[in-house]
Amino acid sequence: MELILDKNKKKEHLYLEVFHYYRELIMEKKLPPGSRMPSLRKCSQELKLSRTTIENAYLQLAAEGYIISKAQSGYYVTDIADRQHTSVRKTEKHAQTPCRFDFASSGVDRESFRFDLWRRYIKSALRQDERLLSYGEPQGEADLRDTLADYVRERRNVLCSREDIVIGAGIQSLLHILCPLLGQRRTVSFPNPSFVQGSTVFHDYGFQVDYRNKDCDIIYVSPAHMTKWGDIMPVSRRLELVNYSAAHGSLVIEDDFENEFVYLQKPTPSLFGLAGGQNVVYLGTFSRLLLPSIRISFMVLPPELSVLYRKKADQYNQTASKAEQIALCQFIRDGHLAAQTRKLKRLYSVKLKALRSAVREVFGKDAQIQTGAAGTSLALTLSTTLTWQELQKKAQTNGLRLQLLREAPGKITLILSCSSMSVADFVPACKLLKDISQIQN
Amino acid sequence: MELILDKNKKKEHLYLEVFHYYRELIMEKKLPPGSRMPSLRKCSQELKLSRTTIENAYLQLAAEGYIISKAQSGYYVTDIADRQHTSVRKTEKHAQTPCRFDFASSGVDRESFRFDLWRRYIKSALRQDERLLSYGEPQGEADLRDTLADYVRERRNVLCSREDIVIGAGIQSLLHILCPLLGQRRTVSFPNPSFVQGSTVFHDYGFQVDYRNKDCDIIYVSPAHMTKWGDIMPVSRRLELVNYSAAHGSLVIEDDFENEFVYLQKPTPSLFGLAGGQNVVYLGTFSRLLLPSIRISFMVLPPELSVLYRKKADQYNQTASKAEQIALCQFIRDGHLAAQTRKLKRLYSVKLKALRSAVREVFGKDAQIQTGAAGTSLALTLSTTLTWQELQKKAQTNGLRLQLLREAPGKITLILSCSSMSVADFVPACKLLKDISQIQN
Known part of the structure; x- marks a missing residue:
């Protein structure tokens, strides 16, 4: 095996070729476990590539566990090749075909995110040495809060100042700060039991958690994500909720998850x-617009809670990464978040239609499909003699990941998400699903 | 004014010269608010620099608020020059001389952190596109947990597996997960009221918070940071505590803050x-070793709590940035954390001695100083007729930041931190402190 490099390729990708070259040598044990990698200098001379290129390739190999560095000595091949061979035995519990089709993903479309662009903003943020040398503001970076205030005013008609915005690493981090501010309110209602992360926090704080009970002190809703297949709350119902809660003195927590992906009607x-900023806490997040692995969410507090929060603000450390906050602020100001949102909305709208067509094509015109006005998923009800456990087991064996909505005798309703899968896979994935749901064990 | 560039300089710094050049033009209003910046193409032609260099300079200008981008149109100068001039009036509440000497900092020494190195690791992490497209593991990235298990075993004799480690964005995020696992335990004792962030979480969860009360169900201690001036808990006392808590069934939470900065004796x-991993929760953090703005902490759970946690693990989302976790894992594996720790330990040990000398030089041999065996601060008691409020006000006017430990009639005890200040500033800062504490209003 020889490394043949196309030197005309863009420089950023050269290191990947070096990476793939060595990865193969290691996995085929041509470089056996424990052997020493050539030094950066030597390797760079032999391959006639820059030291940086080699170093980047080595860093990547190390990051993925193929080699490991020993201080003052160099890089050594790990036993990853051995481990891969025995991994089936070791992790018998997880023994399964690699996932070919993922209908259960909560990730984002891999083509949709401009990694190069985000890397540039992170790089720029990491150049602000002075700013990174200190702890972040407990409430979140002030410039990001300014930017978010503009963002929610323009897009969601949420009028607030930077003082009312709290930034945190995900919705749970924000609820951990919010719950202790809620005083005498002790009961909370969720639309259904599916948002476990949210209800867990309330439960942990000793709240009584209930479902669809409008007599609770706190009403938690996701108006753009009422069901997993994308039902949204109509304006009439929104007004009703706002009026009801105002009249009864209950607090509404509005988790505006996926409000960006409302396709079939004007933004609600x-x-x-609607409540004029009274008695509603607004929650927003960027995990579906950027990368789920970037942990930045925010909440907008109504006036009384904002006052209570500021008295305690210094008691809570900021949880979100400062560098990522700085990068996101600039990313939004430069218009990239708006562009990314438009792009994703177009993309998911097309993909969702394609998925619906694929389901109809494979399961026939009478397939029981539920679709909504938003989101990245649809619900499909299958007639099958299998139980969910049986179906899931067969799916795993066949490299298919599924997500259950509910099960009834002879019927299984699945949530099929289009977000991570490629459009070309929809029909084959549906065919596979049909096959395994019809064949007995 | 003309931009004279030394083209022989390293390329990374060229953009900074462009940045400084424009910053001055903007602050001197030679480029007035609202005026359009030259396009990247034009500017790059005129200055004979690459577009990337210009773009990096513009990004930096934008990040610091000097210019703002308008989509499809280019960059415009903001009103920052106006705002700077009127800022004294606008923020009257905070009107104060810019901080010259910061004795109250919790940041890190600006010379100590290798930003270039960290940037390289972040860059490498951000290249792992596939990994970043999905949510992080709730418990934290598995490879980082493996690395941390090795790290605490080698350095702190903490024996655990990756299953027992939970990663989170700061100690509070971890306590938010820990507290609901503590079942019937309802009282917690802290050594003193200074760690507000910690006691707040327990308080929020309805625990009874007490101080120096060994009859509580939970004992929270920072053995390497018993006092703000660096007292550490001796081994005999550690054994006593472990035995006492085992006998009484109380749980110890060991916050190992600044254990890396124990200078005057062997690591404790x-x-x-000491407890053989029974009945102790171990908390570790990297904010003092890396950047305070990087939010990664971890806890090691003893067996019973580890089992309880895993049953609920999926109910909590990970709070720490995935990219930063990937970068930190590799950074530790490559030996940089160990090197950084050695470097900081040497640096702070020298600085703390220099600060002590400076205090003695300025305040005389009878100065009441308390020092410990660890940390980055000492305690200084001043005889003064001023109250703390008066002293603090005068300090602010003179650009000095102070931190109060306690106040008694005629006496004020301050905590002086050496971490962010340069050694050359110690004597002038102490002289200033002496001056303002002796002069009446």
Whole structure:
């Protein structure tokens, strides 16, 4: 095996070729476990590539566990090749075909995110040495809060100042700060039991958690994500909710998850906006617009809670990465978040239609499909003699990941997400699903 | 004014010259608010620099608020020059001389952190596109947990597997997960009221918070940071605590903050190690070793709590940035954390001695100083007729930041931190402190 390099390729990708070259040598044990990698200098001379290129390739190999560095000595091949061979035995519990089709993903479309662009903003943020040498503001970076105030005013009619915005690493981090501010309110209602992360926090704080009970002190809703297949709350119902909660003194927590992906109608107004900023807490997140691995969410507090929060603000450390906050602020100001949102909305709208067509094509015109006005998923009800456990087991064996909505005798309803899968896979994935749901064990 | 560039300089710094050049033009209003910046193409032609260099300079200008981009149109100068001039009036509440000497900092020494190195690791992490497209593991990235298990075993004699480690964005995020696991335990004792962030979480969860009360169900201690001036818990006391808590069934939470900065004696064993991993929760953090703005902490759970946690693990989302976790894992594996720790330990040890000398030089041999065996601060008691409020006000006017430990009639005890200040500033800062504490209003 020889490394043949196309030197005309763009420089950023050269290191990947070096990476793949060595990865193969290691996995085929031509470089056996424990052997020493050539030094950067030597390797760079032999391959006639820059030291940086080699170093990047080595860093990547190390990051993925193929080699490991020993201080003052160099890089050594790990036993990854051995481990791969025995991994089936070791992790018998997880023994399964690699996932070919993932209908259960909560990730984002791999083509949709401009990694190069995000890397540039992170790089620029990491150049602000002075700013990174200190702890972040407990409430979140002030410039990001300014930018978010503009963002929610323009897009969601949420009027607030930077003082009312709290940034945190995900919705749970924000609820951990919010719950202790809620005083005498002790009961909370969720639309259904599916948002476990949210209800867990309330439960942990000793709240009584209930479902669809409008007599609770706190009403938690996701108006743009009422069901997993994308039902949204109509404006009439939003007004009703705002009026009811105002009359009964209950607090509404509006989790505006996926409000960006409402396709079939005009953007619906936020509850916070409809209520004139009274008695509603607004929650926003960027995990579906950027990368799920970037942990930045925010909440907008109504006036009384904002006052209570500021008295305690210094008692909570900021959880979100400062570098990522700085990068996101600039990313939004330069218009990239708006562009990314438009792009994703177009993309998911097309993909969701394609998925619906694929389901109809494979399961026939009478397939029981539920679709909504938003989101990245549809619900499909299958007639099958299998139980969910049986179906899931067969799916795993066949490299298919599924997500259950509910099970009834002879019927299984699945949530099929289009977000991570490629359009070309929809029909084959549906065919596979049909096959395994019809064949007995 | 003309931009004279030394083209022989290293390329990374060229953009900074462009940045400084424009910053001055903007602050001197030679480029007035609202005026359009030259396009990247034009500017790059005129200055004979690459577009990337210009773009990096513009990004930096934008990041610091000097210019703002308008989509499809280019960059425009903001009103920052106006705002700077009127800022004294606008923020009257905070009107104060810019900080010259910061004795109250919790940041890190600006010379100590290798930003270039960290940037390289982040860059490498951000290249792992596939990994970043999905949510992180709730418990934290598995490879980082493996690395941390090795790290605490080698350095702190904490024996655990990756299953027992939970990663989170700061100690509070971890306590938010820990507290609901503590079942019937309802009282917690802290050594003193200074760690507000910690006691707040327990308080929020309805625990009774007490101080120096060994009859509580939970004992929270920072054995390497018993006092703000660096007292550490001796081994005999550690053994006593471990035995006492085992006998009484109380749980110890060991916050190993600044254990890396124990100068005057051999590293003391961890409580977790002394207790054989029973009945102790170990907390570790990297904010003092890397950047405070990087939010990665971890906890090691003893067996019973580890089992309880895993049952609920999926109910909590990970709070720490995935990219930063990937970068930190590789950074530790490549030996950089160990090197950084050695470097900081040497640096702070020298700085703390220099600060002590400076205090003695300025305040005389009878100055009341308290020092410990660890940390980055000492305690200084001043005889003064001023109250703390008066002293603090005068300090602010003179650009000095102070931190109060306690106040008694005629006496004020301050905590002086050496971490962010340069050694050359110690004597002038102490002289200033002496001056303002002796002069009446």
